[in-house]
Amino acid sequence: MSVDFLKDKPIYQQLVDRICGDIIRGSLKSGDRLPSVREYAVEAGVNANTMQRVYKELEQLDITETKRGQGTFVTENRERLAELREEMKLGLVESFIHNMESLGFTQREMIEVLQAKERGE
């Protein structure tokens, strides 16, 4: 299964987001081993250099840890993963607000829709 990429965002960034998404969703758990760079590159149909960059980025973000000779693992630092979840949440909400405001909707209108949804309307 190759990944379909959005047009206007670097491919490595989309793969970083994809792996972060898998962690937040729980399909990748704290302490899980990630596939090797080559395995993931083949699966996603991307250049191994790009995949290398993805893994480097994840490590710099302290989301993964590389153990010499064993591979790359999702960090066991649960605080960092909770933080990642917060970052992802805020990021998505901010881009939602940005999109809505660019069309002229107010935050008040957004809240009203969300509250109606919450009440199951």
Place this chain on the structure above:
Amino acid sequence: MITVDKISKKYGKKTVLSDVSFTIPKGKIIGLAGENGSGKSTLLKIIAGLLHPTGGRVQLDGRRANRGSAEHIAYLPDLDLFYPYFTGEELFRYYDTQFVDFHYDKACIVAQFLNIPLDVKLKNMSKGSRGRVKMAATLGRDASYYLMDEPFSGFDPLVRENLIKGLIQFTDSETQTIFLSTHEIREVEPLLDSIIVLQKGKIVGQEEIENIREIYNQDTITWLKNLLKEGDKVGQ
């Protein structure tokens, strides 16, 4: 590293390539794009040492490319009828006698990954299978350079995906360099580190894929179309 220095090629009065210069660093996968007749195949053949340029020179790791360079370059030609009377197995045996860097076992593993039977004559295979045998034979070589002329063209999307994955699986991004021409920019883009664009025998663009996305906020196909449109305007 491949260094292409002021290459030109003329057939009689017709100029096919003019003043083409670029370098390809080791360990990269570089795409060569351009419309039909822009000089892509000619350029690949010159780098592979199969054609003499009219002017300029090509160097491989600092040494001038010539017919002997074929030892370090695995060239995949844009030919559908490739050794039609051989079976896949016979083709691999033949390659084994021709190239010191060919590994029969590796070719068979690639063939298995690409899902192709080896006991059928190439002329009796589907076009997709022939393209895959050709890829397996090429990747069977442990070459420093792979030059591929339209390795994905004319196949259905599944075959194309299979070939792309084979290429990632069976090459080493630290030591091997791949230069390939392609029309399938949209699908091939994630495979590439950067792209070189030829138009009417001249280089009109050269950029890293992630830069195109990061700096121009475009995918490569949109960037490429705009570039070629600009080139057409200038040419008129």
